[in-house]
Amino acid sequence: MRFALSAVLLLFAAACSSGGDAPQEEVMVSPILTTEDAKDPASFAQPEVARVTHVDLDLALDFESRSVSGTATLDVLADPDADTIVLDSKGLQISAITNEDGADVPFTVGETVEGKGEPVTVTIGDARQITVAYTAPDSAALQWLSPEQTAGGEHPYLLSQGQPTLNRTWIPTQDSPGIRQSWEARITAPKPLTVVMSGLSVGEPEDVGDDRRAFRFSMTKPVAPYLIAIAAGDLEFRELGPRTGVWSEPAMIDAAAAELEDTEAMVEAAEELYGPYRWGRYDMIVLPPSFPYGGMENPVMTFLTPTFIAGDKSLTGLVAHELAHSWSGNLVTNANWSDSWLNEGITSYFENRIVEKVYGKKRAEQEAALSFAGMEEAIAENGSDAMITALHLPPEEATPDGGSSGIIYDKGATFMRTVEKIVEREKFDAWLRQWFDSHAFQPATSALLLEDMRANLVQGDKELEEKLQLDAWVYEPGLPDNVARPAESAFAEVDRAASAYEDDGTLNPELWGGWTTAERQRFLARLPRELSAAKLAELDSKLGLSETGNNEIRFAWLELALENRYEPAVPQAEQFLSTVGRTKFVRPLFKALVDQGAWGRPIAERIYADTRSGYHAVTQGAVDKVMGRDG
Incomplete structure (x- = not known):
């Protein structure tokens, strides 16, 4: 360690506060860890020499070119004798970098390293704030949806997914979870789109001409860079509690709000367990189904897949998980x-x-x-x-x-x-x-x-x-012998039913009808993995598997059916894969098809040719590997 950069927690009173009507809050600068096990080989940054502490974005969303452009102003904390800082980039087109006085400073963009992108080495001299002018033309973090890919069908949509290292494809900063940064942003978008971000909204949207509006956001707490997130579209807000609410397209808002009505109770339960919620509001946005994950714990704006909406709150453990990240992961x-x-x-x-x-x-x-x-x-x-x-x-x-x-x-x-x-x-x-x-x-x-x-x-x-x-x-690998095992009674009835089915084909639809989602998942997981077409038809007919509105159950059914080359499941899978982009569901279903060789691979190739362009880059990358397209 060259200097005491990691040893202290500094407070800059309003040094990086937002503009507009934002309160003049103190902005913390988080310490860094410089032990060997804390180094991040996935980043080019050298935070023990110079690191970014705050990011100020001023960006325009261009839905026609599917790009963002503008500036990122970075506050730098550096060793007194440091004259360079290294940033992460992946495909960014940087036109200029200037210092506090507006003078150009030299920079070089290094060779591309697979999986990491390109290092941007900036000669800062004694400057401790730099502004990067750039365009992000093909960001893997950003997914641009046409109106036809949205629930409303009238307006385009933008969503981001930055974890683990995709934010370097649209933000020039040090993209490492150990280099926490506060941030603020001014984002312009065409009317009538609404922009939301993973920071608190500052003031009201303002007209800026050319039929566009500007939205401002602020995150005064230092966060891992992957937690900077954005979405824009035809959005409506519904309040759920004094500090909780949900955004979605108008067509989904009623269903989303009903499924999420326990959110305020969840926040209270979390606080009772492990202390106060420290982020102000806890809002969520239910995104279009192309979102690649179940949820993403972006501070003050959890991103959620619509596939958790089952109509009975049976999949809201997802919400509890993303909320818990407000302590573990975000804090x-x-x-x-x-x-x-x-x-x-x-x-x-x-x-x-x-x-x-x-x-x-x-x-x-x-x-x-x-x-x-x-x-x-x-x-x-x-x-x-x-x-x-x-x-x-x-x-x-x-x-x-x-x-x-x-x-x-x-x-x-x-x-x-x-x-x-x-x-x-x-x-x-x-x-x-x-x-x-x-x-x-x-x-x-x-x-x-x-x-x-x-x-x-x-x-x-x-x-x-x-x-x-x-x-x-x-x-060490494996399991130590002191492991706490789950209660044997948790699935006793379900396991007996699964054993009875395996023994003599006994199937009890009345039991199924009274089971929880977890119990149904357990039953399907315990079924024999090799089943005849007649057995699969009976399961579907008696349990209504292909008609369920619960996506976890539907996925489990489709995976089992495809693994057994069940022809009636092919159109069901094709419909599912064309409307859902969640990697957890999409990748295993394509794998189930590919693993069936001459029967399944042509089906997989045909479906993927039609669906790939609608998936986020995260899902595309996962399925490309299954299909043998990587590299």
């Missing part, structure tokens, strides 16, 4: 992608605790059991001695998209649940709340978490240290 963030479990595993544990408070112990136990099964499947698939099954990922797996969700999410949650069981809930909750408080708005590593756990939970108790097996959980 305390993995310093790099080798420790993604710090974001996702702790959040998955927290999600389940929120579900328990709002919806009861039975639902929470069932969803935890499904998560446990997901972990076991991932370990079985990769091998219990494979390092990819360790929570802290080895270098070859620690890429931004590396690891397995069954490990990062499910093993991470199981680890937290195991510690809770050993030390008991009251003591564990006190420690976890302390973790969030002590490391708020800071990056973290596995080593830092274990250090904190030993200092504030184990507290020198050697017997407890041995019981917890902390290092084995985090750094």
Whole structure:
């Protein structure tokens, strides 16, 4: 470490405050971690020398060219003798970089490195603020939808997905989760579109001529750069509570608001568990179905797929998960992608605790059991001695998209649940709340978490240290023998029904009708993987699988049917794949087809030719690999 940049938490009073009517708030500058395990190989940045602390965007949205252009003004904190700063870029067209006085400063754009983009090295001299003028013509983070791809069918739509490293395709900054930055933005868009971002709205939209309006936003808290997000379209807002609400296209607003009516109760439950919500508002936007993820925890504006809308709130664990990220992931963030479990595993544990408070112990136990099964499947698939099954990922797996969700999410949650069981809930909750408080708005590593756990939970108790097996959980593959297993009663009835079906074909539609979504998912997962066309037809007829409005159940049915070359499921799958862009659903269905060789690959090729252009770049990349198109 060349200087004490990482050692202090600085406060600049209104140094980076928004314009307009924004309150003059203090803007924090988060510390950085400079330990070896905190370095981010997915970024070109050298934050121990010079780093970005604040980003001020002034951008115009161009729906005709499908590009954004304008300026990004960056505040820099640097070693006194540093005269350069290195930024991340991927495909940005930079026309000029100037200092505080408006004078041009030299910069070079390096050679493209696969998976990382191009380093932009700026000679700043003694300047501590620079302005980058640029255009982002083909941003992988941004998806531009034609009116025909929206629910309303009249206006275009824009949505972004920046995690893990896609924001460097539309924002020139240091795109690493350990380099937290506050930000503000002025965005212009054609009327009558409304722009929302993952910051608090500042003032009212203002006319700027040329039939355009400007929208302003501010995020005074330092966040990981991947959490800067934007959406624009024909949007309507519905209030859900004193600090919660939802945006969506008008055609979806009633269904979205009904499904999300428990959000305020979820926020209250989360606060009771682990302390105050620190971001002001908790709003959400239900996006068009091309959004590649179930949800994205962008601060003050969670992005949600419409595929969670089932009409009965049975899939709102997704909302609990994204809300929990307001503590785990957004408040305390993995310093790099080798420790993604710090974001996702702790959040998955927290999600389940929120579900328990709002919806009861039975639902929470069932969803935890499904998560446990997901972990076991991932370990079985990769091998219990494979390092990819360790929570802290080895270098070859620690890429931004590396690891397995069954490990990062499910093993991470199981680890937290195991510690809770050993030390008991009251003591564990006190420690976890302390973790969030002590490391708020800071990056973290596995080593830092274990250090904190030993200092504030184990507290020198050697017997407890041995019981917890902390290092084995985090750094070793497979499962330690102290693992807390789910309650055997969680799916007792369902498992008996699945066994009866496997034994003699007994199928009870009345039981199915009374089951929860988790129970139905469990039943379908426990069915034999090889079934005849007659058996599949009976399942569909008696259980209504192809007609369900629950996308999790519909997906599970389609995957099973395609794996068995069930011809009637092909048009069902084609319809599903043409209307849903969620990678979790899309990739496995194409894989199920491709794995069927001469029967399935032509079907996959035909469907993908028609649907690929409607998917976000994240989903395209995942399916391209399945189809053998990568590279």
